[in-house]
Amino acid sequence: MIEQAFSFLANLTTAELFGYFWPFFILDMTRYVIIEGLVLLHYLPKRKRMVSEYQQAKQALFTQRPLVSILVPGKNEGQHLPKLVETLNRQTYSNIELIVVDDGSDDNTPIICQELNKRGLINVFIRNEVRGGKASAANTALNFAKGKYIVHIDADSHMDNNAIETILIPFFMNNEVGCVGGDVRVANYDTSLITQVQGVEYTKSLMLGRTVASQLGILRIVSGAYGAFRKDVLEQIKGWDVGPGLDGDITLKVRKLGYQVVHEPASVCYTNVPITIRKLAKQRYRWDKSMIRFRLRKHIDILKPSAEFRWSNFITVVDNLAFNLFLDIKWFIYFFLIIQLSSDYIVYILIINYSLYVLANLAQWIFSIILQKQLRQSPYYLSLLFVPLMPLYTGIFLRFVRTFSYIMELVHKRSYDDKWNPWKVSKVAKENKL
Amino acid sequence: MNKQPVQLIFADTNHHYLSSKTNWHDLLALDWEQVSYIAIDASDIDDAYEALLRIRQLGSANIYLRPLIFISRESKELSWKWKAADGVINFKNEAQIDWSFWAEQVESYNRWIKKLTDEDESVDGHLTVKILRMLVSRNLIAEPLATTDMVSGFIYPKLQPFFTLKDMGVVQMLAYLEKQQLLIPSFIDKAHFCNHCDSAFLNFKETCPQCHSHDLETLELIHHFKCAHTADITQFKQNDGSLVCPKCDQTLTHIGVDYDKPSTVNKCRTCSYVGQDSEVVAQCYQCGKKTNSEHLEVRRINRYNISSIGINAAYYGLDTYFTNILETELQLLSLREFELFTNIEAARIERYKKSESSLAIVQLIELEKVYLALGSKAKQVFSELASIFKAVFRESDVITAYNESIFAVLMTETSKDSADIALNRLSESVKQLFSQNFDSLQEVSTKSILVNAELDIKRVLDNFLNAQEN
Numbered sequence A: 001m002i003e004q005a006f007s008f009l010a011n012l013t014t015a016e017l018f019g020y021f022w023p024f025f026i027l028d029m030t031r032y033v034i035i036e037g038l039v040l041l042h043y044l045p046k047r048k049r050m051v052s053e054y055q056q057a058k059q060a061l062f063t064q065r066p067l068v069s070i071l072v073p074g075k076n077e078g079q080h081l082p083k084l085v086e087t088l089n090r091q092t093y094s095n096i097e098l099i100v101v102d103d104g105s106d107d108n109t110p111i112i113c114q115e116l117n118k119r120g121l122i123n124v125f126i127r128n129e130v131r132g133g134k135a136s137a138a139n140t141a142l143n144f145a146k147g148k149y150i151v152h153i154d155a156d157s158h159m160d161n162n163a164i165e166t167i168l169i170p171f172f173m174n175n176e177v178g179c180v181g182g183d184v185r186v187a188n189y190d191t192s193l194i195t196q197v198q199g200v201e202y203t204k205s206l207m208l209g210r211t212v213a214s215q216l217g218i219l220r221i222v223s224g225a226y227g228a229f230r231k232d233v234l235e236q237i238k239g240w241d242v243g244p245g246l247d248g249d250i251t252l253k254v255r256k257l258g259y260q261v262v263h264e265p266a267s268v269c270y271t272n273v274p275i276t277i278r279k280l281a282k283q284r285y286r287w288d289k290s291m292i293r294f295r296l297r298k299h300i301d302i303l304k305p306s307a308e309f310r311w312s313n314f315i316t317v318v319d320n321l322a323f324n325l326f327l328d329i330k331w332f333i334y335f336f337l338i339i340q341l342s343s344d345y346i347v348y349i350l351i352i353n354y355s356l357y358v359l360a361n362l363a364q365w366i367f368s369i370i371l372q373k374q375l376r377q378s379p380y381y382l383s384l385l386f387v388p389l390m391p392l393y394t395g396i397f398l399r400f401v402r403t404f405s406y407i408m409e410l411v412h413k414r415s416y417d418d419k420w421n422p423w424k425v426s427k428v429a430k431e432n433k434l
Numbered sequence B: 001m002n003k004q005p006v007q008l009i010f011a012d013t014n015h016h017y018l019s020s021k022t023n024w025h026d027l028l029a030l031d032w033e034q035v036s037y038i039a040i041d042a043s044d045i046d047d048a049y050e051a052l053l054r055i056r057q058l059g060s061a062n063i064y065l066r067p068l069i070f071i072s073r074e075s076k077e078l079s080w081k082w083k084a085a086d087g088v089i090n091f092k093n094e095a096q097i098d099w100s101f102w103a104e105q106v107e108s109y110n111r112w113i114k115k116l117t118d119e120d121e122s123v124d125g126h127l128t129v130k131i132l133r134m135l136v137s138r139n140l141i142a143e144p145l146a147t148t149d150m151v152s153g154f155i156y157p158k159l160q161p162f163f164t165l166k167d168m169g170v171v172q173m174l175a176y177l178e179k180q181q182l183l184i185p186s187f188i189d190k191a192h193f194c195n196h197c198d199s200a201f202l203n204f205k206e207t208c209p210q211c212h213s214h215d216l217e218t219l220e221l222i223h224h225f226k227c228a229h230t231a232d233i234t235q236f237k238q239n240d241g242s243l244v245c246p247k248c249d250q251t252l253t254h255i256g257v258d259y260d261k262p263s264t265v266n267k268c269r270t271c272s273y274v275g276q277d278s279e280v281v282a283q284c285y286q287c288g289k290k291t292n293s294e295h296l297e298v299r300r301i302n303r304y305n306i307s308s309i310g311i312n313a314a315y316y317g318l319d320t321y322f323t324n325i326l327e328t329e330l331q332l333l334s335l336r337e338f339e340l341f342t343n344i345e346a347a348r349i350e351r352y353k354k355s356e357s358s359l360a361i362v363q364l365i366e367l368e369k370v371y372l373a374l375g376s377k378a379k380q381v382f383s384e385l386a387s388i389f390k391a392v393f394r395e396s397d398v399i400t401a402y403n404e405s406i407f408a409v410l411m412t413e414t415s416k417d418s419a420d421i422a423l424n425r426l427s428e429s430v431k432q433l434f435s436q437n438f439d440s441l442q443e444v445s446t447k448s449i450l451v452n453a454e455l456d457i458k459r460v461l462d463n464f465l466n467a468q469e470n
């Protein structure tokens, strides 16, 4: 069967090849292999050339030694905090304060936090008896932050020892930078097959994808799990808005003010990812719904011509919309056409398509290894074993979840019922069409 | 009316006994059974209270239980001291006073006193028993009264006069009686007391847990639902008192609908502390010492009814925990049985003149404080004490309890010298027990007497008690 598929492929003319597999060649290969490859080709030598600038920025950081406030808002996250606190204690940059806001936990989180607070490991601990949602908790922490820079981090993550130092350096290399995204990797990659493929996905789309987007100036998201902000910029945009998807939202707001948003792959933080397919589907459903809400509803103004119009912002949103929303639609069209036109070869076409996507993923995997090697990180080579599963994972599983959530969000505005927000907040958000 | 503070109203004749020459000595020599009540001139309430205090603190039930009435021309009764008496007579013209009114009112009290004193009055005049008797004779419920006159903050006006400065506070004493199931509490209030001086007058202050400064600012947080802005209320507050969100310029209308107050946060103005912890420190008005509020002594302030055990104890004296333990360990005799044994022994010695026996008296001073200090652990201490008694005295010795802290032991075939040696050993062992195990002193006073025909045990014990109290 596979042999037949490849002899089918070998007999195709270039035009036929293109005709059968246009979605791959026009969109995916171009966007994810060619563009990323080219950007990396430009970025890696540039990063090498800029070593002295990098050193100067580092020196400036350690000379000025600004206070950095680490904000950790969350609910029922107490169990994760001791580990986070431990990694904060080992940071190469030490002028930091840790502010933890407990957003109405109903487990032993307050007890753990009070203990850490007493021992001086948490500088400010605030417990909100009534849950107000993640944005409100983050804003509470921001209200008491005294640092010049703000690092927002999820409680269930931990960091490399130089993470705080490396996430701050971009601010010192360019004062146009308003926020810096840290590189989130999978901490529990060796737990299950599901976490293994997420491990590959994170290095591919977060590390590699965002580094590239950052280079192109179209980075649209600074991960809520780990990102750094200039305090004055956060104050200008008055903190976080009602979630979900508040990390993407705040990044766009920073961009709208004209600041640069960059990704720093050298600053690594590890987070725990869902270990079952069911939990993973739920998590992505939540994330994807918020995409629609923020790109299409709240920040629709970015697409309209106005005084504040910026091409980079426009592309940021369009790129995101195109490659998430419209590619879904494209797939349906493609399948419809294939079935209509060449139902005899459908199996071959599927096998070849799958192989092509495996090859594309392999290319991205190699890029990510090269990037990690240059950053003097130690890549997890065994993850290569899971690369052949990636088309199944990203192409089918994630796409299915995404399409489903887009439909739900567009039709029902379901994200207002997000269980991560208290119902009263959701109600107000819905009434105000946020 | 002249300056003499005391009038005595006689029950039978309704005759006023009043003399400016009356002194305390003469007063005590009266036939008190004939006295219906004592009317005390209360034109100066403090003097009147002093007089009342002296009577209540006497040892004889016939006197200290006698009804006391304040008489006063004015009717302003602001001080709690007015409530210390059994009643108050207000008059405009002394001649118009109906003295018999109160004689009738207090008749039941006097009947009870008579019943008590007609029976064997062998039981003690110890404070705890006096309190119980006061409550039973008056059918009284001990009601607390908040006052600024006493550092304890609360007072039981009718019971307070029984206490001297040396005694423990009324509140603690009543709690002690409650533990012994002599009183039934019903909750009125809870109060904090200084650990150092028992004062109830405390200034509670929130202090910074980091630098202990009092200069803490307490900020309410406001969360505006619509824009998720969450900050302290000062950022929202307008001059006209309304709340406007600084992020989205919207006026906040209803708490719970468009905004809420998720928590309050303390900010120290001395150091950089921010958080929700604050240490509440209580500074004592009396001694000035500061105590963390968590370590303050908290007591329930109760109203007390007497229990049936309490009524019994008012008649027959108090069987405390210790006496109970001694009873099981040493087979205590009742005072009456003890007297009988002693009389028999005295007669035997008198007759054969071959041997000597001694009467030993032991008082463990302020033993009730052990109970208060140790709570349920007191039982162990009392068992230890009982075993000391057991070790010092012999099987053939006979023991009785005069009250909860005074014990009489008939040491047969024992000279006074040997008795003294034994008592010395007892004292030393008791003191050692307390100093080694509880780091506290337990005073013991002892006395030994040779048993002879003239020995009147009750008198000896009374004298011993009086000697200790004076």
Ligand SMILES: [Zn+2]
Binding pocket: B224, B226, B227, B228, B229, B245, B246, B247, B248, B249, B250
């Ligand atoms: Zn607002």
Ligand SMILES: [Zn+2]
Binding pocket: B208, B209, B210, B211, B212, B213, B268, B269, B270, B271, B272, B273
């Ligand atoms: Zn302070």
Ligand SMILES: [Zn+2]
Binding pocket: B194, B195, B196, B197, B198, B199, B284, B285, B286, B287, B288, B289
């Ligand atoms: Zn004091």
